[in-house]
Amino acid sequence: MRALPYLLRGLLLALLMTFLLVPQTMEPLLRPLAQSNAPVIYNQGSLLSLTVQHLLTVLAATSAATVVAVSLAILVSRPAGAEFLPLSRSLVNIGQTFPPVAVLALAVPVVGFGEKPTLIALFLYGLLPIFESTLTSLTTLPRAVVEAARGTGMTGAQRLLQIELPLALPVILSGIRLSVVISLATATIGSTVAARTLGEVIIAGLQSNNLAFVVQGGLIVGALAVLIYDGLSALERLTVARS
Amino acid sequence: MVSSNIDKLGALIVAMVAYAASSPFATLRSNRIVQGEGFGIPSALPAWMAGLLLTVIALASLVALLRREAIPRLVSAAAVMVALFAFIGEAAAFLTPADNTYARVAPATGFWLLLFTFALLAADGISRMRPGPVMRLLYLVTAMAIIAAILLSGLWADLSVMKEYAVRADVFWSEASRHLVLALGSLAAAVAVGVPLGIVCERVPATRAAVLNTLNIVQTIPSIALFGILIAPLGWVAAHVPGAYALGIRGIGATPAFVALFLYSLLPMVANTVAGLAGVPRESREAARGIGMTSAQRLLRVEFPLALPVILTGIRIVLVQNIGLATIAALIGGGGFGTFVFQGLGQTATDLVLLGALPTVGLAFVSAVVLDALIDMNSISPARKDA
Amino acid sequence: MIEIDGITKIYDGKSVVDDVTLTIEPHTVAVIVGTSGSGKTTLLRMVNRLVEPDAGMIRLDGEDNRTIPGYELRRRIGYAIQGHGLFPHRTVAENIATVPRLIGWDKEKTAAKVRELLTLFQLDADLFGPRYPHELSGGEQQRVGVARALAAEPNVLLMDEPFGALDPIIRAKAQDDLLAIQKHFGTTIILVTHDMNEAFHLADKIAVMDAGRLLQFGPPDELVRQPATGFVEAMVGASERPFRLLSMRRVSDLAEPGSADGSPIAATVTQQDALAELMWTGRSAAPVVSSDGEARGRVTLEALLQRARGPK
Numbered sequence: 040m041r042a043l044p045y046l047l048r049g050l051l052l053a054l055l056m057t058f059l060l061v062p063q064t065m066e067p068l069l070r071p072l073a074q075s076n077a078p079v080i081y082n083q084g085s086l087l088s089l090t091v092q093h094l095l096t097v098l099a100a101t102s103a104a105t106v107v108a109v110s111l112a113i114l115v116s117r118p119a120g121a122e123f124l125p126l127s128r129s130l131v132n133i134g135q136t137f138p139p140v141a142v143l144a145l146a147v148p149v150v151g152f153g154e155k156p157t158l159i160a161l162f163l164y165g166l167l168p169i170f171e172s173t174l175t176s177l178t179t180l181p182r183a184v185v186e187a188a189r190g191t192g193m194t195g196a197q198r199l200l201q202i203e204l205p206l207a208l209p210v211i212l213s214g215i216r217l218s219v220v221i222s223l224a225t226a227t228i229g230s231t232v233a234a235r236t237l238g239e240v241i242i243a244g245l246q247s248n249n250l251a252f253v254v255q256g257g258l259i260v261g262a263l264a265v266l267i268y269d270g271l272s273a274l275e276r277l278t279v280a281r282s
Numbered sequence: 283m284v285s286s287n288i289d290k291l292g293a294l295i296v297a298m299v300a301y302a303a304s305s306p307f308a309t310l311r312s313n314r315i316v317q318g319e320g321f322g323i324p325s326a327l328p329a330w331m332a333g334l335l336l337t338v339i340a341l342a343s344l345v346a347l348l349r350r351e352a353i354p355r356l357v358s359a360a361a362v363m364v365a366l367f368a369f370i371g372e373a374a375a376f377l378t379p380a381d382n383t384y385a386r387v388a389p390a391t392g393f394w395l396l397l398f399t400f401a402l403l404a405a406d407g408i409s410r411m412r413p414g415p416v417m418r419l420l421y422l423v424t425a426m427a428i429i430a431a432i433l434l435s436g437l438w439a440d441l442s443v444m445k446e447y448a449v450r451a452d453v454f455w456s457e458a459s460r461h462l463v464l465a466l467g468s469l470a471a472a473v474a475v476g477v478p479l480g481i482v483c484e485r486v487p488a489t490r491a492a493v494l495n496t497l498n499i500v501q502t503i504p505s506i507a508l509f510g511i512l513i514a515p516l517g518w519v520a521a522h523v524p525g526a527y528a529l530g531i532r533g534i535g536a537t538p539a540f541v542a543l544f545l546y547s548l549l550p551m552v553a554n555t556v557a558g559l560a561g562v563p564r565e566s567r568e569a570a571r572g573i574g575m576t577s578a579q580r581l582l583r584v585e586f587p588l589a590l591p592v593i594l595t596g597i598r599i600v601l602v603q604n605i606g607l608a609t610i611a612a613l614i615g616g617g618g619f620g621t622f623v624f625q626g627l628g629q630t631a632t633d634l635v636l637l638g639a640l641p642t643v644g645l646a647f648v649s650a651v652v653l654d655a656l657i658d659m660n661s662i663s664p665a666r667k668d669a
Numbered sequence: 670m671i672e673i674d675g676i677t678k679i680y681d682g683k684s685v686v687d688d689v690t691l692t693i694e695p696h697t698v699a700v701i702v703g704t705s706g707s708g709k710t711t712l713l714r715m716v717n718r719l720v721e722p723d724a725g726m727i728r729l730d731g732e733d734n735r736t737i738p739g740y741e742l743r744r745r746i747g748y749a750i751q752g753h754g755l756f757p758h759r760t761v762a763e764n765i766a767t768v769p770r771l772i773g774w775d776k777e778k779t780a781a782k783v784r785e786l787l788t789l790f791q792l793d794a795d796l797f798g799p800r801y802p803h804e805l806s807g808g809e810q811q812r813v814g815v816a817r818a819l820a821a822e823p824n825v826l827l828m829d830e831p832f833g834a835l836d837p838i839i840r841a842k843a844q845d846d847l848l849a850i851q852k853h854f855g856t857t858i859i860l861v862t863h864d865m866n867e868a869f870h871l872a873d874k875i876a877v878m879d880a881g882r883l884l885q886f887g888p889p890d891e892l893v894r895q896p897a898t899g900f901v902e903a904m905v906g907a908s909e910r911p912f913r914l915l916s917m918r919r920v921s922d923l924a925e926p927g928s929a930d931g932s933p934i935a936a937t938v939t940q941q942d943a944l945a946e947l948m949w950t951g952r953s954a955a956p957v958v959s960s961d962g963e964a965r966g967r968v969t970l971e972a973l974l975q976r977a978r979g980p981k
C-alpha cells in the first residue's frame with residue numbers, strides 16, 4: 040500500500056522518458072485528438088530538446104532567484120538590515136499580486152524578445168516566494184534556540200551558518216519548490232515572446248487547432264511539475280526529519 | 283545604543299533618485315513602434331516645471347534621509363508621486379510636436395524608477411504606521427481618487443498609452459468587463475463549489491487526500507495548455523448537448539477560459555476551507571457540543587465564523603491569481619486585458635502592452651488590498667498588521 | 670568571584686535594572702528571585718553580556734567582563750535557559766559538544782567529556798548520545814541543556830528559570846541533581862527563578878529584586894528572620910516562615926544523644942520533613958540513623974520547634 044505512490048511516480052517518469060525519447064510510441068493514444076490528416080506528434084522541433092531547454096530556463100531563473108532572495112532575506116533579518124524588515128514584508132505582499140504574464144509582457148519592451156524576458160519574468164516571479172519563506176523561517180525560529188546559540192558564545196556568522204540556516208532550510212526549500220512549480224507553468228507563456236520552451240508545442244496546437252499538440256505539451260509540463268514537486272518534497276522531508 | 287542620524291533606507295532612496303533623475307524621464311518616438319529618443323527631466327519639461335519637479339524630489343529625498351517618522355515620509359512620498367503623475371502628462375504635451383498625430387511620448391526608465399523609489403518610501407511609511415484595515419482602505423481610495431481625477435482631467439491625454447486607449451475606448455471597456463466577469467465569475471463558482479467540497483473533505487477524511495491530490499495535479503498543468511485542452515470537450519458539448527450553444531457554451535472563447543480558471547481556483551478554496559475548519563480550536567468545538575448545538579448549528583455558528591479568515595485568504599489567493607491568469611484567456615479568444623497584451627507583443631507596440639498590463643496589475647493590487655483588509659476585519663486578533 | 674558593581678540597564682527611558690551591586694563568592698549558588706518584570710533576567714544576561722549594561726561594571730575574578738569580545742566571554746560561562754534551547758537539528762552528543770567545538774577541543778577530549786557528562790546526568794551515553802532532542806522527555810532535554818552548559822568546564826554557570834517547564838516531581842529531582850553536580854565541579858552558579866521554594870532549596874544566598882532594584886541579598890536564613898522590606902517578607906510568605914527555616918537544614922544538625930521509639934528518620938532529610946513525620950506519628954522524638962544505618966541519636970519535637978522559632 041505504501042509503495043503505491045512510488046510505483047505511480049516511477050510509472051509517470053518511465054512514461055515521460057519514453058515519450059520524450061521515442062515520441063512515436065504515444066501516437067496511437069494521441070491520434071483521436073488530432074484531425075484526420077494532421078500530424079499527431081509535434082514536428083517542428085525535438086520534444087526532448089524543448090524539454091531540456093524548458094528545464095534549463097527554469098533552473099537558471101530559479102537558481103538566480105534563490106541566491107538573491109536568500110541573501111536579501113539574510114540581510115534584512117540581521118540587526119544591520121532590520122530597518123528594511125517592515126518594508127520587505129510589504130514588498131513581498133504587494134509584489135506577489137503582479138501577474139506573471141504582466142511581468143513577462145513588461146520585460147519585453149526593456150530587453151526584447153526571446154529567452155531574456157522569460158528569464159527575467161521567471162526570476163522576478165520566483166524571488167518573492169523564496170524571499171518570503173526564507174524571511175519567515177529566519178524570523179520565526181524558536182526563541183530559546185536562538186538565545187541558546189548566543190549564550191553558548193557563537194559569533195553572528197556561526198549562528199547563521201550552524202543554527203539558523205540549517206533550521207530554516209525546510210521552509211526555504213518549500214519556497215523554492217513553490218517557485219519552481221509556478222515557473223515551470225509560467226515558462227510556457229514565454230513562448231508567446233519567442234522563448235524556446237514547451238509552450239511552443241501548446242501554442243502551435245492552439246494556432247493549428249491541433250488538440251494533440253496542446254495535450255502533449257500540457258502533459259509533459261504537468262508531469263515535469265509533479266515529478267519535480269515530489270522530488271523537492273522528498274528532499275524537504277529529509278531535512279525536516281531530524282528536527 | 284549608537285545610532286547614526288542617516289537612515290539606511292533613506293540612503294538607498296537617495297542613491298536610486300540620483301540614478302533615476304539622470305536617466306531619461308520620457309521617450310519621444312516618431313510613431314508607435316519605432317525606437318525612441320530619451321529626454322531627461324530638464325529637457326522634457328518647460329524650465330519652471332522641471333525646476334519645481336526637481337525641487338520636490340530633492341526635498342522628499344532629504345526627508346527620507348533625515349526623518350524616520352512615518353508621516354513625513356508618507357506625505358513627501360505621496361507629494362512626489364502626485365508630481366510625477368502630473369508632470370509626465372505635461373512632458374507629453376511639451377514634447378509632442380504640434381499637429382503631429384503619429385508621434386508618441388511615453389514614460390521612460392527615469393519616470394518608472396522614480397515612481398518605484400517613492401512608492402518604496404510610501405510603503406515604508408505605511409508599514410511603519412501599521413494602519414488598521416479601515417485606514418488601509420482609506421489610503422487605497424485616496425490613491426484611486428487621485429489617479430481617477432488625473433485620468434478625467436485629460437492631463438495624460440498626450441501620453442502614448444492614452445492615445446492607444448483613445449482609439450479603442452469602446453473595446454477597452456468591453457474587454458475590461460470581460461476580464462472582470464472571467465476573474466470574478468470563476469471565483470464565485472469556485473467559492474460555491476469549493477467551500478462545500480472543503481467541508482466534505484474536512485468531515486470525511488477518506489475523501490481529503492483524493493480530492494486535494496487531484497486538484498494539485500490540475501494546478502501543475504500550464505494555463506495555456508489547460509485552456510487549450512478544454513476547447514475540445516466544450517466544443518463537443520456545444521455541438522451535441524441541446525441548449526448548450528444557446529447558453530453561450532463554445533469550444534473556443536470565454537467558456538474554456540472560465541472553466542479553466544474555475545478549475546485552478548478549486549484547490550486554494552478547498553484547501554483553505556479544510557485548513558480553516560481544521561484550525562478551529564478543539565475547545566470551541568467541545569464547548570459548542572457541550573451546550574447542545576446540533577451539528578449544523580456548530581458548523582454555521584461556531585466553526586464557519588472561526589474558519590472565515592482562512593477561507594477569505596483562499597479567496598484572496600484565487601482572486602489575485604485569476605486576475606493574472608485571465609490575461610491568458612486572450613490566447614484562445616477569451617478576451618480580457620490579455621487581448622491588448624498579446625496584440626501589443628505581436629505588433630511590438632509597447633504602449634498597447636501597457637494598456638493591457640497596467641490595468642491588470644492595478645486590478646490585482648486593489649483586490650489584494652481590499653481582501654487583506656477584509657481578512658483583518660474578520661480575524662479576532664488582527665493577525666498580521668505589519669504585512 | 671563575581672562582582673556586580675552599580676549595574677544599570679535602561680530600556681525606553683526606564684531602568685529595568687537600577688544600580689545593583691552584589692558579590693557572589695566562588696563555588697556558591699546565588700539565586701535571584703523576583704516577580705516577572707523585576708529585572709532579574711536582565712541582570713543575569715548582563716553577566717555574560719547578552720545584554721550590555723548602561724552603567725556599572727561586572728568583574729569576573731577581578732577582571733572586567735568587557736575586556737574580551739562577548740562571544741568569547743560566553744564560551745567561558747555556562748548558560749542554561751527555560752525550555753532548554755537545544756538545537757533540534759543536532760544530536761544530544763553534538764549539542765553537548767557545542768562549546769568544546771567552538772573553542773577547538775580535539776575530538777577525543779570532546780567525546781570523553783560528552784560521555785562523562787551524560788553519565789553524570791544519569792543518561793546512557795550510547796543510547797542518548799546519537800538521539801535528537803525531540804526524541805527525549807522534558808526532563809531529559811533539561812538535563813542535556815545543563816550538560817551542554819557545563820561541557821567546557823566553565824567556572825560560572827548562569828541559569829534562567831532552568832526548571833520552569835518541568836512538572837513538580839521531575840523538578841525536585843533536577844534540583845537535587847544540580848546541587849550534586851555543583852558540588853562535583855565546584856561551579857559558581859547564578860540562578861534566576863520566581864519560585865521561592867526553589868530559591869530556598871538551592872541557594873547559599875538569595876537576592877530579592879523588585880522593579881529593577883535589589884532589595885536584599887543574604888543567606889536564606891537572614892531573609893526569613895530579618896526581611897529588609899515588606900516586599901521581601903511577602904515573597905518569603907508569612908505563614909511559611911517556620912517551615913522555610915526548617916527546610917534549609919538537615920536533621921543531622923539537630924541530632925542529640927539519646928534514644929527514642931518508633932521507626933528512625935534518616936539524617937539527610939530536611940528538618941521540615943522530620944517535623945512532619947513526628948506530627949503525623951504523634952511522637953515527641955524519633956531515632957536518627959545515617960544513610961548506612963548507623964544510629965546517630967535522636968531528634969526531638971522540642972528542638973525542631975525551637976529551631977523554627979523567629980526572632981523574639
